[in-house]
Amino acid sequence: MRMDLKNLRNGQVFVDASIFLAEILEEDTADECMNFLQRISSGELNGSTSSIVLNEVFHRTLIADAIATYNIKGELTVNYLKRNPDKIKELANAHTAIKNICLIPNLEIIDPDMSSFHDALKISRKHGLLSSDAWHVSLMLANDIENIATLDPDFQRVDKIKVWTV
Numbered sequence: 001m002r003m004d005l006k007n008l009r010n011g012q013v014f015v016d017a018s019i020f021l022a023e024i025l026e027e028d029t030a031d032e033c034m035n036f037l038q039r040i041s042s043g044e045l046n047g048s049t050s051s052i053v054l055n056e057v058f059h060r061t062l063i064a065d066a067i068a069t070y071n072i073k074g075e076l077t078v079n080y081l082k083r084n085p086d087k088i089k090e091l092a093n094a095h096t097a098i099k100n101i102c103l104i105p106n107l108e109i110i111d112p113d114m115s116s117f118h119d120a121l122k123i124s125r126k127h128g129l130l131s132s133d134a135w136h137v138s139l140m141l142a143n144d145i146e147n148i149a150t151l152d153p154d155f156q157r158v159d160k161i162k163v164w165t166v
Helices: 017-024 030-041 051-070 074-083 085-090 093-102 114-127 131-142 153-157
Strands: 002-004 012-015 046-050 107-110 147-149 162-165
Touching: 012 030, 012 131, 017 030, 017 051, 017 093, 030 046, 046 051, 046 131, 051 074, 051 085, 051 093, 051 107, 051 131, 074 085, 114 131, 131 147, 131 153, 153 162
Parallel strands: 002 162, 012 046, 012 147, 046 107, 147 162
Antiparallel strands: none
16 A cells, blocks of 8 residues: 555654665655655654665665766676775765764664564565565564555555555
């Protein structure tokens, strides 16, 4: 079930990486995502995310920063950074992004455990989700969170959650 994020009024909401990334990378939906995150920050909504989401945001922001800074083609970026680790040390945007996310008031960061990983494997198989997305759903269910804010339509395949998007 897909619903407009502006209409989310109460309850706990899990924030997917796509929401943070849209705002950080200034995508078309950046303003709507920023407004949503401000609703969490102000206490209007209670947010949750996970260290898995933080890892996704860090990785994608680091790659985007490297592409912009070093003028690298996207598909070559990871290999370039692996061959030039000192270049990673020069990139600050990913670190700043994670620091800013961790400072958002009313945003709980959930750490996964092996039980949630095993549940994620079952969820992946049942709903055809990639591993990180299945792990997000696993953490949501384990923490009684029924709402997810995301730009990823894959979550609509999971009948036990409510998908909120812009």
